[in-house]
Amino acid sequence: MTLETQPVVINFGPQHPSTHGVFRLVLTVDGEVVIDAKMVLGYLHRGVEKLAEEKTHIQNITFTDRLDYLSAMSNNFAYVQAVEKLAGIAVPERAEYIRVIMAELQRIASHLMAMGTFYQDVGGWGSPLMYMFRDREKILDLFEMACGQRLTCNYMRPGGVSMDLPPEFIPELKKFIPAMRAYLDEYEELIAENEIFKVRTRGVGILPKELAIDAGASGPVLRASGVRWDLRKDDTYSIYDRFDFDVPVGTVGDCYDRFMVRLEECRQSLRILEQAVRDIPGGPWINPGVRGNIWAPPGEAYAHVEGPKGELGFYLVSDGGVGPYRFKIRSPSYINLTALKEMTLGWKVADAIIILGSIDIVMGEVDR
Amino acid sequence: MTRIVPLDTARVVRELEAAVPGAVVEYTPDYIRVKLERLVEVAGFLKTTPGLEFNYLVSVTAVDYYPYYFELVYHLVSMPHHHSLVLKTRTPDRERVVVPSLVGVWRSAELQELEVYDLMGIVFAGHPELRRIFLWDEFRGYPLRKDYVEELIPLPLPAEPAAPLE
Numbered sequence: 218m219t220l221e222t223q224p225v226v227i228n229f230g231p232q233h234p235s236t237h238g239v240f241r242l243v244l245t246v247d248g249e250v251v252i253d254a255k256m257v258l259g260y261l262h263r264g265v266e267k268l269a270e271e272k273t274h275i276q277n278i279t280f281t282d283r284l285d286y287l288s289a290m291s292n293n294f295a296y297v298q299a300v301e302k303l304a305g306i307a308v309p310e311r312a313e314y315i316r317v318i319m320a321e322l323q324r325i326a327s328h329l330m331a332m333g334t335f336y337q338d339v340g341g342w343g344s345p346l347m348y349m350f351r352d353r354e355k356i357l358d359l360f361e362m363a364c365g366q367r368l369t370c371n372y373m374r375p376g377g378v379s380m381d382l383p384p385e386f387i388p389e390l391k392k393f394i395p396a397m398r399a400y401l402d403e404y405e406e407l408i409a410e411n412e413i414f415k416v417r418t419r420g421v422g423i424l425p426k427e428l429a430i431d432a433g434a435s436g437p438v439l440r441a442s443g444v445r446w447d448l449r450k451d452d453t454y455s456i457y458d459r460f461d462f463d464v465p466v467g468t469v470g471d472c473y474d475r476f477m478v479r480l481e482e483c484r485q486s487l488r489i490l491e492q493a494v495r496d497i498p499g500g501p502w503i504n505p506g507v508r509g510n511i512w513a514p515p516g517e518a519y520a521h522v523e524g525p526k527g528e529l530g531f532y533l534v535s536d537g538g539v540g541p542y543r544f545k546i547r548s549p550s551y552i553n554l555t556a557l558k559e560m561t562l563g564w565k566v567a568d569a570i571i572i573l574g575s576i577d578i579v580m581g582e583v584d585r
Numbered sequence: 586m587t588r589i590v591p592l593d594t595a596r597v598v599r600e601l602e603a604a605v606p607g608a609v610v611e612y613t614p615d616y617i618r619v620k621l622e623r624l625v626e627v628a629g630f631l632k633t634t635p636g637l638e639f640n641y642l643v644s645v646t647a648v649d650y651y652p653y654y655f656e657l658v659y660h661l662v663s664m665p666h667h668h669s670l671v672l673k674t675r676t677p678d679r680e681r682v683v684v685p686s687l688v689g690v691w692r693s694a695e696l697q698e699l700e701v702y703d704l705m706g707i708v709f710a711g712h713p714e715l716r717r718i719f720l721w722d723e724f725r726g727y728p729l730r731k732d733y734v735e736e737l738i739p740l741p742l743p744a745e746p747a748a749p750l751e
Contacts, residue, residue: 258718262720428692453587545644547643552693555692
């Protein structure tokens, strides 16, 4: 005898601890298996693209902090590069090094949050997240030392950074690097080698290589599917060509691979930091020719960076004014959700939660 | 260390003219602008032709050139060849805003076209599920248009004050 079950619609979110913000997913389930998934977005839509059209190029830096609020430095980095491209502004050597140091610290901080909350989604309540918060705190302290802000840094400017590093920054960073490396080894032992964790994540939510490229996935989500595509290597911006580092890729494209790619990327970021700390030159930290407002000539520019979540790009159109005519954000969190339906179909509800967690979305960037 | 180089547009236009004649309207070293009706053909050609192989659609967006037309901007990248191209197309004016959808060519367009529809009011013909993604369904107007005026929603009138207790 077979028992027929009726499909049931479950409303997952928008207020739910596992949605990483105000994300709503309407799941249709047959028993416990997901047969349809529909996203409902916009609970955090603030109209940043419209607001930015009314503001100047300099004022808009503060908006970028608030997109992906876990990686403000990377967002600053992408945006100031777009303005520099638009207005043709040169950047001094020291500023480039400071930017790379900040971007890589931010990558570690963002990945720590991603891994900690992901482990929480899988069911490891409490401890791992608290450990990772502890380490992220040290990075935020470094940010505070450099620019006075911990979360919404607003540190970079077209032509450089807003202020020089304080003298105690580099010694503190030198102490941080070996400590962080030891912690990462500990995490791999504690978390990634955990048998229950492996059973929960291996083979779950596979994103095939072809679909990942076609659906525009980027960042760790794309690389976990086996595509070696990292803009730091493949479209070298700033001074990334001076550093020696590897791009970790996954083989299967499941949740476990996405986790491991993030863990390994933290190690590679530490390698970059080591080299940057060794080589950082003295000199000016901002182009002295950039003072006050920037009048960019009419035209358009697209600049991107490899942010912690993926390819973060800014497309600016200028009409010669003091602000942008059109301000478009290519947000990786939003576009990485394109294949969410394919990834969740056929999995149980508990798996749908960890699949969403493994994509690592931040609603500030999805909804903008 | 490699860089994504912008592809020589003159070369792409030569190949396009042979395969999809009459599709290209204008081109500069920075971008190629094609006819609206031929957009899907051009996109399919750019994706599948050996030597071009634009397999990765980075970004879809629209710019409102008030009061003339809307311009659609597509940023394409080829992962195997490390080159990029900016493809553009225009609507005839600000009233006729139906644009063919590119979801059939690149899945990446799916969510991005929803965003353009929601905020700029461009209708993508052939999109599997065109709906408001960020704003609520009853929302009137398209905020990213330059002539958008915020609709002031009147506050409900205060209720009659309750009669004092005897």
